[in-house]
Amino acid sequence: MSARLSDNLKKIWARAAGTAAAAVAFGSLYFFVRQYFKDGLWRFDLSILNKSLGTAALFLVALSMFLTGAAYFSGPSKRPLAFRKYYGLAGFWTAAVHAAVNHFALPAAGLHPERKIDALTTDLPALAGLVILGAMALLSSSRAKGRLGGEAWRKTLRYGGYAALLLVLAHTVLLKGASWIKYFRTFDPVLPSLSLPVAAFAAAAVVLRLAVWAAQARKK
Ligand code: HEM
Numbered sequence: 600m601s602a603r604l605s606d607n608l609k610k611i612w613a614r615a616a617g618t619a620a621a622a623v624a625f626g627s628l629y630f631f632v633r634q635y636f637k638d639g640l641w642r643f644d645l646s647i648l649n650k651s652l653g654t655a656a657l658f659l660v661a662l663s664m665f666l667t668g669a670a671y672f673s674g675p676s677k678r679p680l681a682f683r684k685y686y687g688l689a690g691f692w693t694a695a696v697h698a699a700v701n702h703f704a705l706p707a708a709g710l711h712p713e714r715k716i717d718a719l720t721t722d723l724p725a726l727a728g729l730v731i732l733g734a735m736a737l738l739s740s741s742r743a744k745g746r747l748g749g750e751a752w753r754k755t756l757r758y759g760g761y762a763a764l765l766l767v768l769a770h771t772v773l774l775k776g777a778s779w780i781k782y783f784r785t786f787d788p789v790l791p792s793l794s795l796p797v798a799a800f801a802a803a804a805v806v807l808r809l810a811v812w813a814a815q816a817r818k819k
Pocket residue numbers: 646649650651653654655656657660690694695697698701702711712713714722725726728729767770771774775792793794
């Protein structure tokens with residue numbers, strides 16, 4: 600690998616890691632302030648960090664998928680595609696930390712996540728999505744590309760990515776759907792859960808991908 604290429608790669612990695620850190624920091628601040636409006640409490644604990652990890656993971660995975668559509672409709676520049684893989688990897692690692700905090704750290708701290716329906720229903724799609732994202736992280740290397748062949752490799756990552764995004768979106772809707780409906784009915788607390796705009800962005804990434812398919816089908 601030439602020195603220039605590796606410098607570029609370092610910059611792309613730094614940008615993806617920086618975006619992940621900024622998303623977790625923004626989410627933590629947002630959930631901290633929202634808790635004050637919701638429960639009248641200024642308190643930062645692990646459950647706030649856990650919510651922001653989950654929301655940041657959904658944002659990063661959706662951003663990675665969104666860039667495919669953005670690259671298709673934004674003309675000849677293939678720059679957005681260079682970032683896609685690294686935002687996806689950052690999303691996977693952020694989601695893995697979120698799952699570990701849920702499973703190990705919250706119970707160890709005597710805290711419980713908010714759940715309106717049973718854990719199996721909400722966590723099974725999340726676990727399936729996380730496993731697919733992990734498999735995609737393993738497959739994303741150039742060695743795996745060489746073994747599978749370019750076309751099969753691209754298709755596997757494409758369909759895997761959308762399956763994972765739909766599964767984690769289902770996890771979020773099952774967990775937070777009731778809170779979003781309540782928000783639109785009462786506007787109380789004044790700030791909605793951050794998962795609401797982030798899930799809307801994830802849904803937009805899926806719609807954008809469908810628009811790419813429709814545009815490609817028209818060209819044939
Ligand atoms: C085994 C894997 C996972 C488990 C067990 C799990 C579990 C949970 C639980 C229990 C909550 C509720 C937290 C609370 O309200 O206090 C939650 C929230 C959330 N999770 Fe996960 N999750 C997993 C994977 C994922 C993945 C892969 C993503 C996205 C890529 C994700 C995104 C979210 C989001 C967006 C929230 C909503 C945060 C909020 O607004 O409160 N989760 N998760």
